[in-house]
Amino acid sequence: MAEFKDQTLTGEVTLDGNVFINVNFKDAELNYSGGVPPRFDSCRFTNATFNLGGAAGSTVNFLRSMAPASTNMRFVVLGLLPELQG
Template sequence: MAEFKDQTLTGAVTLDGNVFINVDFNDALLNYDGGVPPGFDNCRFNNATFNLGGAAGNTINLLRMMAPAATNMRPVVLGLIPELQG
């Protein structure tokens, strides 16, 4: 685990297991593969995009499959992530 503090990061950035404090992500591709969740404190995201690969990608694909109303599983997804409910 690495700590990044008071920096500006651009390009590809690995998130798994890292901590970011007072970091500006400018034109960055933030990669998360499902390992130890990263930590963020007072960070700014300017034209940054997230890429979920590995286990994280599989999980998001499962949630996307469950989310449509026709599956009758949307309440399950919202129960897993209550923050999504207004």
């Protein structure tokens, strides 16, 4: 685990397991693969994109497959992520 503090990061940035404090992600490609979740504190995102690969990407795709109303499983997704409601 690495800690990044009080700096601007650009280009490709690996998120897994890292700590970001007062970081400006500028023109950055943020990559998360499903490892230890990163921690963000007082960060800014300027023209940053997020990419979810590996287990993280598979999990998001699984949740997306359950999210449409036609599946009758939307309540499962909302139950797992209650912050999406309202």
